[in-house]
Amino acid sequence: MSAPTAAETSAAAPRRGRPGYDRAQILEISVELFNEQGYDATSVSDLAARLGLTKSALYHHFDSKEQLLAEALDDALGALEGVLEEPAATTGSPAERLDAVLRSAVRVLSDRLPTVTLLLRVRGNSPSERAALDRRRAFDQRVTALVREAQDAGLVRDDIDGAVTTRLVFGMINSLVEWYRPTGQIDRDRLAHDIVTIALDGMRTR
Amino acid sequence: MSAPTAAETSAAAPRRGRPGYDRAQILEISVELFNEQGYDATSVSDLAARLGLTKSALYHHFDSKEQLLAEALDDALGALEGVLEEPAATTGSPAERLDAVLRSAVRVLSDRLPTVTLLLRVRGNSPSERAALDRRRAFDQRVTALVREAQDAGLVRDDIDGAVTTRLVFGMINSLVEWYRPTGQIDRDRLAHDIVTIALDGMRTR
The missing domain is CATH 1.10.357.10 (Tetracycline Repressor, domain 2)
Known part of the structure; x- marks a missing residue:
């Protein structure tokens, strides 16, 4: 995966909207959130909210936060x-x-x-x-x-x-x-x- | 304040019991807990529990977690x-x-x-x-x-x-x-x- 800067992803994320994330993009944005607030403190709901996805859409790509x-x-x-x-x-x-x-x-x-x-x-x-x-x-x-x-x-x-x-x-x-x-x-x-x-x-x- | 090792404080904390902490000791043990689980993730209740103190006893020494x-x-x-x-x-x-x-x-x-x-x-x-x-x-x-x-x-x-x-x-x-x-x-x-x-x-x- 390529490594976006914080500025790139936070600027791009809201505009990208809900659909069309691939696995690599979900991973990138999740890593960004883990780094911002800590892995342990980040819930699957937090990830879904940041991505603008439902939890079930997120689980379509990844089995778990781990x-x-x-x-x-x-x-x-x-x-x-x-x-x-x-x-x-x-x-x-x-x-x-x-x-x-x-x-x-x-x-x-x-x-x-x-x-x-x-x-x-x-x-x-x-x-x-x-x-x-x-x-x-x-x-x-x-x-x-x-x-x-x-x-x-x-x-x-x-x-x-x-x-x-x-x-x-x-x-x-x-x-x-x-x-x-x-x-x-x-x-x-x-x-x-x-x-x-x-x-x-x-x-x-x- | 002197800097205890993790081993020293975790071995000593339970034995020290409730009374007799001075400000410096409360600070030491609090810093140890902040480093273990993160400052943001540590509540005053967590600190009181680690110290074996009531929250009001803790507030006797410090106004706030901050x-x-x-x-x-x-x-x-x-x-x-x-x-x-x-x-x-x-x-x-x-x-x-x-x-x-x-x-x-x-x-x-x-x-x-x-x-x-x-x-x-x-x-x-x-x-x-x-x-x-x-x-x-x-x-x-x-x-x-x-x-x-x-x-x-x-x-x-x-x-x-x-x-x-x-x-x-x-x-x-x-x-x-x-x-x-x-x-x-x-x-x-x-x-x-x-x-x-x-x-x-x-x-x-x-």
Whole structure:
């Protein structure tokens, strides 16, 4: 699914009217509402009201609120996992692969801000959320393994634990969901460059 | 107020019983509950139940739920603002001051995880929350001004905008609330060292 900005969907939603939503649009608008008021605090009635649909029309597309959540989380996680399968992430030195993984992760976040935002707020209150946390943990472990490989090759400092380094760098990347807006002044590739530069080389001049 | 871990307060709360809470303890336990289930989703009845107090006993100490929120946010913001007033943050080269500010900010976060966690989740749904967002923004601007001073002095790279650099580095610092636990393996000073090292010099060896 493509990731609309909040401004795009809230401007478009009232005009679109009742009929003609496809599954992807229902998912998009639902994710927007989950991010606005929290998944737990959002009822199926709230979703139906935002969409201008009856609950039964909504249930025609999705079995439950949790199914919407599960598909949204899968959108974010599938894209993040895909980063680790890209050719640039699987060939070259560990430092080159790490550079590629960080750069692509920034692109995934900026392209899929709504579903990644939802993912990063998951606390494990339902089976779908716990499954998502497990997949996030597995992703982190694969990145940590790559950081450790780069440490063993002498390409990444080994005076800081690889898992801590991974958490800090992804802390920086994940902070995008708090402040980055794709419609703003910084484009996605510039942002990826800035983040990878700070993560690899730091802010200090030499 | 001192910042209890989740384990400490949940173990201690039932044993403490009804009487004898002071204001600071009520605030601590309220912040813990706000962080668990969200401020908006937490009622005064929920707070009274967690504390084992009647609502009127709770109102003896605090006028409203929003007063609890305002005092908790002030705890976090006051400590962060204090970082910028410390001698190490106001004397020396811009690079030395920046180093000191980042290091002290990490210490504030690790010492006050509960109230800073609450602060970082604020979305601006009430006057107290909007006032807190304004103070956070003013803090960010003062740090950005320091980053720009360090850029002008040639000590921090100027190929990345100073405001973006500040956001990225604080994204890394703020991520602590998601994964750092003071009872874990990494102590606070080690953590401050690791974060400042990555922020200033990056993960790559030279």
